[in-house]
Amino acid sequence: MASATSFYDFKPLDKRGQEVPLETYKGKVVLVVNTASKCGFTPQYAGLESLYTKLKQSHGDDFVILGFPCNQFGSQEPGSDEEIQNFCQVNYGVSFPIMKKIDVNGDAAAPLYQWLKEVKPGLMGLKRVKWNFEKFLIGRDGNVKGRWASSTKPQALEEPILEELKKPNPQAGEAGKL
Template identity: 50%
Template sequence: MSLYNIEVNTIKGEKQTLAPYKGKVLLIVNTATKCGFANQFQGLQKLHETYSKQGFSVLGFPCGQFANQEPGSDEEVAEACQLNFGVSFPLFAKIDVKGSDAHPLFQYLTNEARGIFGTKTIKWNFTKFLVDQNGKVLKRFGSKDTPEKIESYIQKLLKVPTHA
């Protein structure tokens, strides 16, 4: 199975695969607008704006599985992300990221990049998966790993010169 064959729904309810993102470096994130880590939306947006022209994209997947910190409808989520955080990176329909109803995308991601002690399960909102241009899941970052901490990994994959 390839990452690019997995079917997802956009935040507007349109079915698609991840094929449009083939050849890009991706940071796939399970998000929640009411989470204590929601301030990471700004950092994710900054990464998206800074590197999108070089072939990078953040993909946000809202999830209400953790203390129902994403309680709204897809429409309400999209509005909150745009109004409160200025998000313009692609958002998708709310999904489950753990358990027996976990979306196939997150089943794939958690199988490819395990957490601490080899666990598959996602512990909380804002778990991030870094995917290279060929669809290989390279690394998993936890909720506390800020977008700023991940930037150097993205720069390396995009071969962007870093500033000392």
């Protein structure tokens, strides 16, 4: 983790436990959200899916949401990875990737979340995730562009996401120089 310099340096696990090299998202805008199925903020899945669907229509694969289930806040995500996937699909029609359940705080925190909290601390410099459904926006360059509290509704993030999507894709720039 100490050598990580961007979002692309990590390989979290997907719902099947397979590594997902985040470098596959180079040049894309990514919203990272820690999620839970039995939380007062759980209805945000609907808002996240709506945002994801809308931006995919206008920007194709340039935008992705990655959900990271976490059971650290009030034991509000007690299910297995399979149960979580089923819940998200059946109740909210979630089509964005829901990754393997992780810890976001403490000694066992996933390396990605250790890095996110280090580069974009919360209020008063706190380097911890406060609750479910905190959101981190990753720009096309792999750097954290914003962090929002659980209470921030997904639709409120449309403008900052669109601002990042307007920025040139560094991957496309390389191809254009050939």
